Amino acid sequence: MGVFETSLRLKPYWLCVEKVQIPFQGFESAFNGHKIVQFNDIHLSPHTKIDVVQPAIEIPNNLKRNLLVITGDYVRDVADDIFDLASGLAQLNATYKVYSISGTTITGRRQKSYSWI
DSSP: OOHHHHHHHTGGGOOOOOOOOOOOTTOOGGGTTOOEEEEEOOOBOSSSOHHHHHHHHHTGGGSOOSEEEEESOOBSSOGGGHHHHHHHHTTOOOSSEEEEEOOSOOOSTTOOOOOOO
């Protein structure tokens, strides 16, 4: 299987959850045990449809986190795809806050820029 075929057929289904403990010196003990979850690189596209992405959106809500950071890229090829993704992202929550930082990958003929996230 070539690189192009791998990226179209397999990559949309590769989900990875990694647990990383980062020791911080000087933080108050009140922060011990807090979890920060980063959810990134969704890349909704013509090849990765919302029905493939939806199960991945549900994973962060099951990780008992205090803070959730969603980092782009959210969509690929067509900026308007963000509207298909928005209702799923709206379901994400955390004990304290959910922060979102959009990415840069929006390419193609119908390129637009959205800054509402």
